[in-house]
Amino acid sequence: MATMLNGAAVMDAALLLIAGNETCPQPQTSEHLAAIQIMKLKNILILQNKIDLIKESAALEQHEQILKFIKNTVADGAPVIPISAQLKYNIDAINEYICKRIPVPVRDFSSDPKLIVIRSFDVNKPGADVASLKGGVAGGSILCGVLKLGDEIEVRPGLVTKDADGKVKCRPIFSRIITLLAENNELKFAVPGGLIGVGTKIDPTICRADRLVGQVLGAVGKLPAIYTEIEINFFLLRQLLGVKSTDGKKQTKVEKLAKNEVLLANIGSTSCGCRVLSVKADLAKIQLTTPACTEVDEKVALSRRIDKHWRLIGWGKITRGTTIDPDV
The missing domain is CATH 2.40.30.10 (Translation factors)
Structure with missing residues (x-):
């Protein structure tokens, strides 16, 4: 559940996946619908999956269960598309709906850049030569502003420690953007929307195994408290x-x-x-x-x-x- 809520923090729309060979709602389905409501996502698409495993009558019966489940919720009125992910049935209908029916939100390009980190990686292979080591990579979605190659960046809260008296101390991480990637495409600048990989000069051990998840990356001195x-x-x-x-x-x-x-x-x-x-x-x-x-x-x-x-x-x-x- 925590993973879903973390991901929902950077989403503009939601696909609610429901297994066609199970009764609706399952516990996780109820929780995820509540999470969608909390995150105030308005564009919702409900996918009735695994219809290749059930008879038409069972699919229609579950369709009624789904409509009853979403009644008077944030998903009330959302389209229900029967699909088979395994056989790629109706996947084209999902793509068409996303492209044509879900509007692109208004983006803020003028504010100071701010990116929520939802993944972080060490891209170096075991046994790599010291001279060829690369800095850590932070992955996430830009909420506002524009990130450019060569920008000086700050990551907050950064390294969290406690002193001898048990008082919490935070030391932000300062670095420079070395690479920007969207999928396999190298970018010179990145704007809000979509997932971005930001290559930095940060010690890769700090970024390994999602250790930067929950941090906020942005312009030096411009991040929230x-x-x-x-x-x-x-x-x-x-x-x-x-x-x-x-x-x-x-x-x-x-x-x-x-x-x-x-x-x-x-x-x-x-x-x-x-x-x-x-x-x-x-x-x-x-x-x-x-x-x-x-x-x-x-x-x-x-x-x-x-x-x-x-x-x-x-x-x-x-x-x-x-x-x-x-x-x-």
């Missing part, structure tokens, strides 16, 4: 999605937030643990276990540990918080 505590205006779901009560008949209700409770917070592409410091009506003060580079009005998804799984329980919006100054 680093928060250790946030105050949010939150909304809880009425019921837990995909979790049955002990009698197995109906979904259990979402319990109210409790002081000192440990939750999982998703802010942009950042997933971090957090502790509830105080709750008053629909306002909560939360301490983050890992500092996050974010800003006021940013969306926050909240998950609670239930039966060894993190389950989505609600979402909120940052109203203010406690920031720390980075060590430069």
